[in-house]
Amino acid sequence: MEETSSNLKIAWRDFHGPNLGYVMDLYEQYLEDPNSVDEELRNMFDAWGAPEALTEQSYVNSSSTVSRNLSYTFEKLQKVAAAVRFAEDIRTFGHLDASIYPMGIKHNEEDVLNESRYGLTKEDLIEIPAKLLSPYTPDHVHNGYEAIQYLKDVYSKSIAFEFQHVHNFEEHEWLNEMVESGKIFKTLSKEKRISLLKRLTEVEGFESFLHKTFVGQKRFSIEGVDMLVPMLDELISEAVKSGTTNINIGMAHRGRLSVLAHVLGKPFELIFSEFQHAPNKELVPSEGSIGINYGWTGDVKYHLGADRKIKDHNVVRARLTLANNPSHLEFVDPIVEGYTRAAQDNRNVRGYPEQDIHKSMAVLIHGDAAFPGEGVVAETLNLSQLNGYKTGGTIHIIANNMIGFTTESHDSRSTKYASDLAKGFEIPIVHVNADDPEACLAAVYIAILYRNKFHKDFLIDLIGYRRYGHNEMDEPMATNPLLYEKIKKHETICKLYAKQLESDGIISLEDARKFEQEVQDRLKKAYDKVPKNEHQEEEIHIPETVSHGLPKIDTTVPVDVLDKINKELITFPEGFTVFNKLQKILERRAKVYEEERKVDWSLAEAFAFATILRDGTPLRITGQDSERGTFAHRHLVLHDVKTGKTFSPLHRLSDVQASFAIHNSPLSEVSVLGFEYGYNVFSPETLVIWEAQFGDFANVAQVIFDQFISAGRAKWGQKSGLVMLLPHGYEGQGPEHSSGRLERYLTLAAENNWTVANVTTAAQYFHLLRRQAAILTKEEVRPLIIMTPKSLLRNPNTVSDVTELTEGQFQPVIEQPGLGQNKEKVKRLILCTGKISIELANGLQKLDQKDFLHIVRVEEIYPFPEEEIKEIIERYPNLQEIVWVQEEPKNMGSWIFTYPQLKSIVGDKLAVKYIGRPRRSSPAEGDPTIHKKEQSRIITEALTWNE
Numbered sequence: 001m002e003e004t005s006s007n008l009k010i011a012w013r014d015f016h017g018p019n020l021g022y023v024m025d026l027y028e029q030y031l032e033d034p035n036s037v038d039e040e041l042r043n044m045f046d047a048w049g050a051p052e053a054l055t056e057q058s059y060v061n062s063s064s065t066v067s068r069n070l071s072y073t074f075e076k077l078q079k080v081a082a083a084v085r086f087a088e089d090i091r092t093f094g095h096l097d098a099s100i101y102p103m104g105i106k107h108n109e110e111d112v113l114n115e116s117r118y119g120l121t122k123e124d125l126i127e128i129p130a131k132l133l134s135p136y137t138p139d140h141v142h143n144g145y146e147a148i149q150y151l152k153d154v155y156s157k158s159i160a161f162e163f164q165h166v167h168n169f170e171e172h173e174w175l176n177e178m179v180e181s182g183k184i185f186k187t188l189s190k191e192k193r194i195s196l197l198k199r200l201t202e203v204e205g206f207e208s209f210l211h212k213t214f215v216g217q218k219r220f221s222i223e224g225v226d227m228l229v230p231m232l233d234e235l236i237s238e239a240v241k242s243g244t245t246n247i248n249i250g251m252a253h254r255g256r257l258s259v260l261a262h263v264l265g266k267p268f269e270l271i272f273s274e275f276q277h278a279p280n281k282e283l284v285p286s287e288g289s290i291g292i293n294y295g296w297t298g299d300v301k302y303h304l305g306a307d308r309k310i311k312d313h314n315v316v317r318a319r320l321t322l323a324n325n326p327s328h329l330e331f332v333d334p335i336v337e338g339y340t341r342a343a344q345d346n347r348n349v350r351g352y353p354e355q356d357i358h359k360s361m362a363v364l365i366h367g368d369a370a371f372p373g374e375g376v377v378a379e380t381l382n383l384s385q386l387n388g389y390k391t392g393g394t395i396h397i398i399a400n401n402m403i404g405f406t407t408e409s410h411d412s413r414s415t416k417y418a419s420d421l422a423k424g425f426e427i428p429i430v431h432v433n434a435d436d437p438e439a440c441l442a443a444v445y446i447a448i449l450y451r452n453k454f455h456k457d458f459l460i461d462l463i464g465y466r467r468y469g470h471n472e473m474d475e476p477m478a479t480n481p482l483l484y485e486k487i488k489k490h491e492t493i494c495k496l497y498a499k500q501l502e503s504d505g506i507i508s509l510e511d512a513r514k515f516e517q518e519v520q521d522r523l524k525k526a527y528d529k530v531p532k533n534e535h536q537e538e539e540i541h542i543p544e545t546v547s548h549g550l551p552k553i554d555t556t557v558p559v560d561v562l563d564k565i566n567k568e569l570i571t572f573p574e575g576f577t578v579f580n581k582l583q584k585i586l587e588r589r590a591k592v593y594e595e596e597r598k599v600d601w602s603l604a605e606a607f608a609f610a611t612i613l614r615d616g617t618p619l620r621i622t623g624q625d626s627e628r629g630t631f632a633h634r635h636l637v638l639h640d641v642k643t644g645k646t647f648s649p650l651h652r653l654s655d656v657q658a659s660f661a662i663h664n665s666p667l668s669e670v671s672v673l674g675f676e677y678g679y680n681v682f683s684p685e686t687l688v689i690w691e692a693q694f695g696d697f698a699n700v701a702q703v704i705f706d707q708f709i710s711a712g713r714a715k716w717g718q719k720s721g722l723v724m725l726l727p728h729g730y731e732g733q734g735p736e737h738s739s740g741r742l743e744r745y746l747t748l749a750a751e752n753n754w755t756v757a758n759v760t761t762a763a764q765y766f767h768l769l770r771r772q773a774a775i776l777t778k779e780e781v782r783p784l785i786i787m788t789p790k791s792l793l794r795n796p797n798t799v800s801d802v803t804e805l806t807e808g809q810f811q812p813v814i815e816q817p818g819l820g821q822n823k824e825k826v827k828r829l830i831l832c833t834g835k836i837s838i839e840l841a842n843g844l845q846k847l848d849q850k851d852f853l854h855i856v857r858v859e860e861i862y863p864f865p866e867e868e869i870k871e872i873i874e875r876y877p878n879l880q881e882i883v884w885v886q887e888e889p890k891n892m893g894s895w896i897f898t899y900p901q902l903k904s905i906v907g908d909k910l911a912v913k914y915i916g917r918p919r920r921s922s923p924a925e926g927d928p929t930i931h932k933k934e935q936s937r938i939i940t941e942a943l944t945w946n947e
Helices: 002-016 018-032 039-048 056-060 065-097 122-126 144-155 169-180 190-213 228-241 256-263 268-275 329-344 375-385 418-425 437-454 481-489 493-503 509-529 559-568 580-596 601-614 670-682 695-709 712-716 742-747 762-774 835-844 866-874 895-906 928-942
Strands: 159-162 246-251 306-312 315-322 360-367 394-400 429-433 458-463 619-623 660-664 687-691 723-725 755-757 784-786 813-815 828-832 853-858 860-862 881-889 911-917
Touching: 018 039, 018 065, 039 065, 065 122, 065 144, 065 159, 122 144, 144 169, 159 437, 169 437, 190 228, 190 256, 190 268, 190 437, 190 493, 190 509, 228 246, 228 256, 228 315, 228 360, 228 394, 228 437, 228 458, 246 256, 246 329, 256 268, 256 315, 268 509, 329 360, 329 375, 329 670, 329 695, 375 418, 375 670, 394 418, 394 437, 418 429, 418 458, 429 437, 437 458, 493 509, 559 580, 559 601, 580 601, 601 619, 601 762, 619 670, 670 687, 670 695, 687 762, 695 712, 695 742, 742 755, 742 860, 742 895, 762 784, 813 866, 828 835, 828 866, 835 853, 835 881, 835 928, 853 866, 860 895, 866 895, 881 895, 881 928, 895 911, 911 928
Parallel strands: 246 315, 246 360, 360 394, 394 458, 429 458, 619 660, 619 687, 687 723, 723 784, 755 784, 828 853, 828 881, 881 911
Antiparallel strands: 159 429, 306 315, 755 860, 813 853
16 A cells, blocks of 8 residues: 555656645645644645545546545645645745835736636635645734735745755755744834934935035945945844954945945045045044055045944954955955955964854945856855855845946846846845835845854845946936936935834934934034145155065075974875875985985975974965876875875974965866955965966956056055966967966066066075065065976976075076186076076087076066176176077067166167067967977077177
């Protein structure tokens, strides 16, 4: 009988879907033991009467007497199943009938939530228990009809929900319960509602004051999504209550000034002064509950960030940060995630940092066109559950204007909602009408509860409008006339909510007008404090600590320390089985060091990392293959071949109390580099390293280089010591595996904004990394770009003697040993950098006559080592020419940058020539044979002297 019954359920599911199978499960349970089901269900089944039999044959053979006797029961089962499906469809499609558009746009013309579509009548539904359709309905809901009406109301009013794409059963059930039980809909007190109106009055009054006072100036007003400010207030308040000590916000321009003023506490006086061509920094409070940084070149006011300390009885409870953000909109997203992870990590431990996700929270405010339009959003969402990048859940808010610049939604995305991208990452979505303040707070409440419980992202689609054009100098009627005709006639949320409170007997409209006047008086008072004199032109002054370059730093390490580390690098846990071939490689490397006192590139890096950790500096390195190294040279994470467990020797070093984090990253450059930049900015004492799989791939993250890393300090005073390893060198692997695009970083080089190096020995790499770690917390700190090798990783000419680590230091230039001894005979001075330097050194071995030549490797290209090169040039009285030799095409590499530098040194006294590939549109040849021929030509031409 059990098998027959199971087959019957399967058959019914095949013909009528899973809902009927679910109902049949309950009915069978009732037949076996009536008391095992809920009383309401039992009463319904009792009313049906028991059928003669439930057999597979009775269903299949419809002409049998038994089947006819069962028809009444099956009809009832079908009705119940249809009602269950109806309830589930309300959960799934209720948002399509919801009133979530302030402008009254109908998203779906078809009435999907009508019982007639399911073959049901009101009478059918009344016979069905309410709890069968939703176990979370309140007590006043007594039957299926009332349950359906309740679910319609819950799922399709001014707040709507999309949870069906959340596949985790526990999360899904919790979300349904929170909505259907009404737990997220708090009854606001009279005081809370008045406070909410006052907040909205402050927001609207501020924007109105700016609009009238600074006519035609850009401000990217918040009007239309004014509730963003009270929602942030609520998010911050709830987060701090739950113990969060850092809240980090990322957002673009729209509404930024209001968020700065009302949420970050930026003084009105300072904002007004910025409109008057300041900033007047004297207006910043000296004690500073808010921190605002300006670089020496500065930025427009709606790009600036700020920090605020949240205090309770003069005790700092939390730090609130709004990240600086350029016009590249969503590119701040991964940076804020990096801030947040840095705040969560305890790096004062050996091994991986200890993460406490409750310490910090990220809030990302997106534009409705940018969220689906910019790929960095998807790449950032993908980080959310990865070990090296997760932050315990981000609260996303789409400040949805229903328009992007002048482009309406139907031209800017291929999805129904701006938020649909989040479905691919199983992020719960709430759509809420920005004109319903209390629904907006309900959205915030469920978001923070979900984040605290499941430590995952949550998205609020705040659907409003944009009162003016893209900016206040823009006339939207020219391109969006129908929409803006509606907006002109639409009352503001402040007016609408004031009327609602008046209707509820909480305030009078006179009270609302009084609130408005108080706000205007406060703003006028602040405006009167701002000096009215014309802005005086000032010169740009770069801080001396930046302009004077790096201080001299001792980066040597005692030999006994290196000896000890060398042994610890090949000391594995008991029972840990390293891949046999790899173990031999590591042990051979250690033996060469021990017996020959030689250090190759990989060992130099391991020594640098280990000694940096011993000095107390935490270290974090990520990249697409960073644990092993793209070129299999690093192997700082070992895998047990029997158990699959991992182990890093740097996690068991003695005398270390600083963390070492190393993670293979997802296949993303822009989000990961942005994340690491943010991590470093927020934890400046940590040496953070990002490694490109190939240097060429860094161009995918060019916005992060251009707008943040290279210019962040000049624009915002935002310091960074981030290290970027970009594998570079021409090995005949084609256009995308040759050039790290060195020229791009040199083009961006100015004002000592970063260091660009292309080093050729293990010792140089060692000292460069240690120097960077030593300046992290100094004012002179700056990012470091290293064009790291590929084939040179194992080249014997890059190996260094241990004394170069224990006694040496980083050298901006290296002279080729054995050359230039006869100063009178030197006629050509070759300058070069990176891999070509080693190939020139190899080519020298074939030369019989070398006196005419001297070769100098420029190891640090920026800042350009002018004094060192000048001293070398002056050493040779009969010098006829300086030749820059490179393997990159003439319009790439270092030539374009170095030529004017060299001309400024020698003037017209000497010729400055170029040897390398001709100008090309592609970085390298695709044919390895042609590559070798070109490479050979360059070496031969450089080492040949024709009188």
